[in-house]
Amino acid sequence: MFPGMSSETYHEPIELLSEDTKNTHRAIVSLKEELEAIDWYQQRAEACTDDELRSILIHNKNEEVEHALMTLEWLRRKNPVFAANIETYLNSSGPVTEVEEKVTGGGGESAGPSSGASSASLGIGSLKGMK
Amino acid sequence: MDLLKRQKAPIVDEAWQQIDEEARRVLKLHLAGRKVVDFSGPHGWQLGGVNTGRLEHIEKGPIENVSHAVRNVLPLVELRVPITLPILELDYAGRGATDLDLDPVILAAESVARAEDDAIFHGFEHAKITGMIQASPHTPIEVRSAQAWPSAVSAAKKVLRMAGVNGPYALAMGMEAYEEVMADGDDGYPLRKRLQERAEQGSLIWAPALQEGAVLLSTRGGDYELTVGQDLSLGYASHDRSNVELYLTESFTFRVLEDKACILLRRVS
Numbered sequence: 001m002f003p004g005m006s007s008e009t010y011h012e013p014i015e016l017l018s019e020d021t022k023n024t025h026r027a028i029v030s031l032k033e034e035l036e037a038i039d040w041y042q043q044r045a046e047a048c049t050d051d052e053l054r055s056i057l058i059h060n061k062n063e064e065v066e067h068a069l070m071t072l073e074w075l076r077r078k079n080p081v082f083a084a085n086i087e088t089y090l091n092s093s094g095p096v097t098e099v100e101e102k103v104t105g106g107g108g109e110s111a112g113p114s115s116g117a118s119s120a121s122l123g124i125g126s127l128k129g130m131k
Numbered sequence: 132m133d134l135l136k137r138q139k140a141p142i143v144d145e146a147w148q149q150i151d152e153e154a155r156r157v158l159k160l161h162l163a164g165r166k167v168v169d170f171s172g173p174h175g176w177q178l179g180g181v182n183t184g185r186l187e188h189i190e191k192g193p194i195e196n197v198s199h200a201v202r203n204v205l206p207l208v209e210l211r212v213p214i215t216l217p218i219l220e221l222d223y224a225g226r227g228a229t230d231l232d233l234d235p236v237i238l239a240a241e242s243v244a245r246a247e248d249d250a251i252f253h254g255f256e257h258a259k260i261t262g263m264i265q266a267s268p269h270t271p272i273e274v275r276s277a278q279a280w281p282s283a284v285s286a287a288k289k290v291l292r293m294a295g296v297n298g299p300y301a302l303a304m305g306m307e308a309y310e311e312v313m314a315d316g317d318d319g320y321p322l323r324k325r326l327q328e329r330a331e332q333g334s335l336i337w338a339p340a341l342q343e344g345a346v347l348l349s350t351r352g353g354d355y356e357l358t359v360g361q362d363l364s365l366g367y368a369s370h371d372r373s374n375v376e377l378y379l380t381e382s383f384t385f386r387v388l389e390d391k392a393c394i395l396l397r398r399v400s
Contacts (some may be wrong), residue, residue, distance in 0.1 A: 065274050080173055080362055087175065121362035121381075126170035127162060128350065131334050 019129045020078075027075050034068035037061075080125040134365035135175055140375055142367075146224035149364060150216075152232045153381060154240045160362055163338030164251035165357060167301045167350050168263075168385075169204050172359035180204040181358050181384055198320065207382040208258035208358045210246050213237040213368065216264035222377070239379045241339075243363065248340035251357065252303075258384060263355055264346060264395050266387040269294070271395040274344055277315045277322065282310075283325055287347040287394045291391065294391040301334040301350045302326060305341035308398055330334040338367075350391035359383045 009029065010017065017025075041061030048054040075082045092099040132138065137147070145193060185203035192199035214235045225230055249255070254262030255352075269290050274283045289299060304312065312335075315322045334350070348354070360382035368376040 005134065077171065083173055086299075091213065095290040112276065121173060122151060122158065124158055124162070124165070124363045125359075127159065127165040127169060128167065130159070131165050 020126070024075070024078065025030065027071050027078075031068055031071045031075070034064050034071060037064040078126060080121060080123045084120050084123075132289045134361075135310055135364055135369050135380075137365070140367035140377065141218055141370055142221050142375060143225035148293045149224055149231050150221075150233060150377070153236045154363075154365060157237050157240035158244055161320050161339060162247065163244075163303050163336050163340065163383075164248045166334070167303060168251060168349060168355035168357050169352055171356050172357075172383075173362035174358070174360050176361045176382065178207060178358075178382070179361040180206045181386065183386070184295070193290055194263065202319050205259055205358075205384045205386060207358070207384050208255060208260070209361075209380065209382045210243055211378050211380045212242045213366075214239045214379060215374050216377065217373060218314050218370065218375055219373070225378065236379075243379050243381065247357075247381070247383065248258060248338060251389050252338070252340055252346065252384075253353070259387050261387055262385075263348065263390075263393045264389055266390040267393050267395065268390055269394040271343075271397040273399045274308075275400075277311045280322060280340040280345075281326055283396050284347060287396055290394050291347065291349060291392070294379070296354075296389070296392045299350050300347055300377055301336055302345055302347050303336040303338040303341060304345040305398075306337070306339045308341070308345050308396075309335070311398075332371050343395060344398035345396045347396060354387070354389040356388060357383060358386070 002032060009010055010025065012038070041057050041064060045054050045057035048057060072082075072086075076086050077083070088097065089099055140147075142150070152223040181204065181227055183203045183205060187203050189201065191198040216233070216235055250258070250260045250262065252262050252264050254260050254265045269287055272283050272287050272290070284302060290296075290299070312322045312326060323335060338346075361380065363379065363381045366378050366380055368378050370376065
């Protein structure tokens with residue numbers, strides 16, 4: 001294994017992991033990197049004393065936001081639990097901590113494979129690669 | 132409250148968990164198409180159709196000198212299978228029972244999986260779905276004995292390659308073909324291994340909806356797409372003093388994007 005590869009963060013033997021899990025791992029690592037870059041650019045721009053450089057750093061930060069959201073959208077398309085949670089929380093209104101209750105009518109968790117009387121799907125999604 | 136209305140069902144949480152788990156287990160076992168085609172979704176109940184980007188031209192419209200064309204859209208088909216369960220049995224879960232009799236859930240899951248796979252492999256005219264086997268331009272390869280499977284897979288792979296369809300490949304096998312391959316050995320060497328070698332270590336998929344034999348297809352991506360609106364879900368319909376009626380449902384459509392990406396291997400006697 002090459003040093004510094006994201007696959008170093010695998011927590012289980014790679015031969016036990018499906019292609020789906022490995023691709024999801026790549027997406028999550030990428031998302032983490034993009035979010036970290038947003039944080040860094042934000043701090044650099046705020047501390048910067050040159051106006052032109054600051055505008056470049058802010059531009060770069062906004063680019064990273066786009067990258068992060070593109071990766072998140074990939075995760076949404078591939079993973080029904082991400083999809084269900086995104087449907088619940090994104091573009092919602094009112095206090096975020098009350099969104100779930102509003103969606104389920106107090107009936108429990110709304111997102112992800114269903115549990116109890118909640119109304120989510122069974123979370124089957126894509127089975128590609130499964131034998 | 133949403134369309135599934137699960138909160139209305141007189142079912143304790145422990146029973147819901149067992150029902151969901153059982154449905155999930157059987158669906159994952161029986162669904163074959165999802166193991167080999169691209170998946171888009173879930174997009175929710177609101178998705179009613181998939182844009183194909185095509186136009187259907189109308190030869191003569193109602194107003195002269197005005198050409199009319201209708202956008203071609205694939206409507207999603209909704210499947211629904213009823214499940215009737217005795218409330219007394221489900222209540223046992225609240226008392227700690229972990230072995231509920233959920234045979235109706237198993238049967239419903241098998242039926243829905245069969246319906247989805249039937250549409251993927253054979254099509255469903257009412258929903259304008261063309262199945263991958265229907266769409267394939269390749270002449271089916273005949274398999275005349277159990278021992279002929281490996282050479283048939285080699286021949287099928289050659290046909291796909293000649294058509295410019297690269298791997299990886301998967302071999303989806305109907306129930307009889309699959310059992311035949313699993314049971315047989317060729318000079319002491321398992322047929323299953325020989326088949327996997329011919330399919331370049333591709334997957335052997337148990338596909339009960341296939342009745343004629345097997346299908347060799349590419350799983351490289353971009354050839355077949357299953358679009359799911361509401362993914363497989365259990366909802367509540369009604370109940371009386373003794374029984375509760377649930378249902379297993381989903382909405383989906385299926386598109387063949389590259390018709391040359393599969394070939395039928397037909398088992399003949």
